[in-house]
Amino acid sequence: MIRTIRGLAVWVAAAWVVLGLVRRIVRGEVVVLSAHGAPVVRLLAIVLVFLASCAEKLRPGAPAEQTPQDLSQKPAGATPGPAPVVEVAQEFPDDLDDAALQRMYNWVEARTLHHYFASERPDAAAGDVRDAPAGSAQKLPFMTGLAGDAANERAAVFIRGVDEHVARGPVHAAADLLALLDAAEGVPLYDEWLAAHLWRHARTLRPAPVALLARIERHLRVTHALVLGQASTGPVEFSAWRSKAGPPPGWNRMRVPAGLAAAAREAFKQGADAGTWETEAALELTVARGEVVLVRRAVETRLAAGAPLRLRRLDVVRAPAAAALRHPLLGELALPAGAEVTAWTVGERLGAAGRAAVQARVSAALAGDAAALTELEGLLPAAHAELRAAAGSKPSAPGAAALRMLLVGFDE
Amino acid sequence: MGLLHRLYARAAPEVWETETRLLHVLRLVRRPVAVQWIVTAACDLHCPHCYSSAGKRVADELTTEEAKRLIVDELVALGKPVLVLAGGELLLRRDIPEIVAYAAGQGLDWAMHTHGGHVPKFRSLLARHPPALAAISLDGERAQHDLFRGKRGSFDAALAAIRVLKETGCREVVAGTTVTRQNADRVADLFPVVAASGADSWGLHLFAPEGRGAEHMALFPTPAQLRRVAAFARRKRAVFHVELCNEWGSAGADDRYYRDQPFLCGAGRISCVIGASGEVLPCTTTDLSESEGNLRDRPLREIWARGFTRFRRAGHGECSDGKECWLQTRNGNACREQAFGCSRRVG
Numbered sequence: 001m002i003r004t005i006r007g008l009a010v011w012v013a014a015a016w017v018v019l020g021l022v023r024r025i026v027r028g029e030v031v032v033l034s035a036h037g038a039p040v041v042r043l044l045a046i047v048l049v050f051l052a053s054c055a056e057k058l059r060p061g062a063p064a065e066q067t068p069q070d071l072s073q074k075p076a077g078a079t080p081g082p083a084p085v086v087e088v089a090q091e092f093p094d095d096l097d098d099a100a101l102q103r104m105y106n107w108v109e110a111r112t113l114h115h116y117f118a119s120e121r122p123d124a125a126a127g128d129v130r131d132a133p134a135g136s137a138q139k140l141p142f143m144t145g146l147a148g149d150a151a152n153e154r155a156a157v158f159i160r161g162v163d164e165h166v167a168r169g170p171v172h173a174a175a176d177l178l179a180l181l182d183a184a185e186g187v188p189l190y191d192e193w194l195a196a197h198l199w200r201h202a203r204t205l206r207p208a209p210v211a212l213l214a215r216i217e218r219h220l221r222v223t224h225a226l227v228l229g230q231a232s233t234g235p236v237e238f239s240a241w242r243s244k245a246g247p248p249p250g251w252n253r254m255r256v257p258a259g260l261a262a263a264a265r266e267a268f269k270q271g272a273d274a275g276t277w278e279t280e281a282a283l284e285l286t287v288a289r290g291e292v293v294l295v296r297r298a299v300e301t302r303l304a305a306g307a308p309l310r311l312r313r314l315d316v317v318r319a320p321a322a323a324a325l326r327h328p329l330l331g332e333l334a335l336p337a338g339a340e341v342t343a344w345t346v347g348e349r350l351g352a353a354g355r356a357a358v359q360a361r362v363s364a365a366l367a368g369d370a371a372a373l374t375e376l377e378g379l380l381p382a383a384h385a386e387l388r389a390a391a392g393s394k395p396s397a398p399g400a401a402a403l404r405m406l407l408v409g410f411d412e
Numbered sequence: 413m414g415l416l417h418r419l420y421a422r423a424a425p426e427v428w429e430t431e432t433r434l435l436h437v438l439r440l441v442r443r444p445v446a447v448q449w450i451v452t453a454a455c456d457l458h459c460p461h462c463y464s465s466a467g468k469r470v471a472d473e474l475t476t477e478e479a480k481r482l483i484v485d486e487l488v489a490l491g492k493p494v495l496v497l498a499g500g501e502l503l504l505r506r507d508i509p510e511i512v513a514y515a516a517g518q519g520l521d522w523a524m525h526t527h528g529g530h531v532p533k534f535r536s537l538l539a540r541h542p543p544a545l546a547a548i549s550l551d552g553e554r555a556q557h558d559l560f561r562g563k564r565g566s567f568d569a570a571l572a573a574i575r576v577l578k579e580t581g582c583r584e585v586v587a588g589t590t591v592t593r594q595n596a597d598r599v600a601d602l603f604p605v606v607a608a609s610g611a612d613s614w615g616l617h618l619f620a621p622e623g624r625g626a627e628h629m630a631l632f633p634t635p636a637q638l639r640r641v642a643a644f645a646r647r648k649r650a651v652f653h654v655e656l657c658n659e660w661g662s663a664g665a666d667d668r669y670y671r672d673q674p675f676l677c678g679a680g681r682i683s684c685v686i687g688a689s690g691e692v693l694p695c696t697t698t699d700l701s702e703s704e705g706n707l708r709d710r711p712l713r714e715i716w717a718r719g720f721t722r723f724r725r726a727g728h729g730e731c732s733d734g735k736e737c738w739l740q741t742r743n744g745n746a747c748r749e750q751a752f753g754c755s756r757r758v759g
Contacts, residue, residue, distance in 0.1 A: 045431035246544025402597035
């Protein structure tokens with residue numbers, strides 16, 4: 001009996017809502033949605049979008065869903081080589097759960113790690129990368145509230161690493177840089193700026209530190225996966241709504257949304273790449289003569305003549321025997337037997353014509369030529385040294401600020 | 413809420429448009445999230461990109477009592493959206509302390525957009541009723557900012573304002589830079605200034621040819637500049653809270669690299685602008701043909717409920733399609749295509 005009455009009441013209520021709605025529509029009345037009604041309408045919209053996407057997929061002739069890019073795919077013309085050079089794990093870190101992430105974001109506040117390496121200056125063509133001589137690791141927020149548990153012990157190891165790193169000055173062995181990265185990831189701390197910083201410090205190392213570059217790439221893939229994760233869970237940091245709505249009173253600036261670690265892990269598994277380190281500031285080349293070996297993520301791939309080669313900032317190209325690369329604008333880059341090329345050094349391999357082409361564009365861009373500036377965007381690995389020299393020698397020239405902006409695209 | 417957010421995040425623009433149309437069919441409207449009031453047209457600067465053509469006070473600006481009755485009381489009835497005070501220069505209005513105190517007393521959160529020059533004079537007001545958000549204009553380094561603003565010392569005043577606002581407890585201070593052809597190539601030089609200013613975040617607005625800006629169309633950045641600034645902002649998000657504001661339009665799935673939340677045009681849907689003389693507009697334009705009515709003639713509640721139908725019924729095509737900024741769309745600037753269309757792979 002009670003069930004019947006309850007069922008009847010539900011039907012009456014539903015009819016009442018529908019009738020009210022029809023009445024409002026007929027009369028043209030408009031009502032401001034209540035706070036309780038808003039989630040219901042949103043849920044309804046989500047269901048409708050979901051159904052529409054299902055219908056779209058079932059439609060005959062609908063395009064197949066694009067699968068994530070397979071980053072392990074070899075470039076055309078490649079033949080397998082003796083891979084990997086060294087074993088470098090490319091998995092998502094096991095210890096990165098939501099609690100660890102919350103600790104990480106609390107400790108480094110919002111993107112402030114770089115403050116503690118204050119005056120790094122990758123400014124000269126010769127490549128002098130300096131940190132503030134007074135290592136300010138003492139001020140790291142990590143220091144506050146260290147209580148001696150395991151996580152804080154690991155933080156203390158990282159702080160000591162930062163102190164030693166800063167005290168060491170501009171020259172670092174690959175092992176030292178790797179140790180600092182180990183210490184950071186041990187905290188765990190994943191920070192895009194730190195990865196870029198270590199990459200900049202590795203610029204003068206010969207041979208190129210393949211294992212370090214692979215580790216930096218994995219670090220960057222994790223930071224990128226965290227960005228992708230936040231797209232589905234919501235941001236860690238408060239976002240001022242369209243420069244209009246501020247945070248509510250008492251808002252904790254760093255709040256890891258539930259499930260962020262899992263979402264980032266999933267994004268990583270789906271093939272999250274190193275972000276701009278994958279997509280930008282690369283040099284599009286072709287193997288012109290001979291055979292070269294591309295070392296990417298510590299894995300070697302042999303590329304024969306005719307094969308396209310995209311030199312990213314985290315790649316190393318080696319020539320076991322004499323070979324040559326070609327760029328459509330810069331001409332041929334000769335590689336003697338045993339030569340090694342990275343994004344830092346590829347400009348040194350330019351021929352006279354290539355060098356002149358770069359210098360002409362840099363001079364024009366320095367004078368404010370917009371077309372030359374746009375061309376240089378695609379030549380950053382080959383042109384960064386000239387850009388640095390030009391912006392350094394004439395810092396107030398009409399186009400100097402734009403050159404400095406381009407350099408951010410290479411250095412960060 | 414968490415599950416709803418995650419479901420929503422998968423296709424935010426589509427859900428937003430569907431929800432907008434659904435609400436229209438059901439004769440429902442969202443409550444506004446923020447209502448911006450151009451408190452005065454008076455301004456002591458003369459910036460070429462000013463969307464409100466600010467300069468002299470207009471004769472029929474809303475009075476103190478009208479502001480309380482026609483705006484604050486109405487916002488309370490509309491569910492207490494954020495009251496955003498802008499201008500002109502809002503702090504040139506003498507009754508601002510009274511209006512802010514009244515709004516705070518009614519439980520409204522308030523925000524302000526200012527050039528910063530008069531902020532120190534209002535320290536006690538800001539300490540008593542700290543805004544939830546304050547946006548301070550910072551359009552370049554000292555020389556460029558002062559030149560652009562037409563007044564020497566305005567750069568230092570802006571930095572001083574940021575400090576005062578943080579000291580008095582403003583929860584979110586945003587340094588706002590309007591990207592124009594003149595400063596687009598200089599944002600890398602401005603970055604360290606902003607990062608050291610004490611601001612919580614950096615909002616990169618995009619020049620819109622509205623108001624006085626319409627007289628300076630040449631200020632619109634080139635496509636290459638747009639692309640470079642967008643790429644720069646993406647990189648700097650690793651070290652500072654940089655956000656591309658709405659005028660840039662949507663970067664589609666890549667929005668996550670440029671802003672914390674996907675682009676959504678809120679004009680007439682969750683926000684609106686009240687002009688100095690009470691006209692209710694969808695967004696920051698001085699074009700009165702866009703007005704949905706005047707507060708002196710009809711209450712804001714009614715204008716909000718019955719107006720802005722073209723923003724609510726159509727979505728695609730008519731005013732903003734969930735991808736473009738409405739302001740830029742009406743001016744024919746396809747910023748989104750220019751800034752993000754070919755930025756994914758340079759090299």
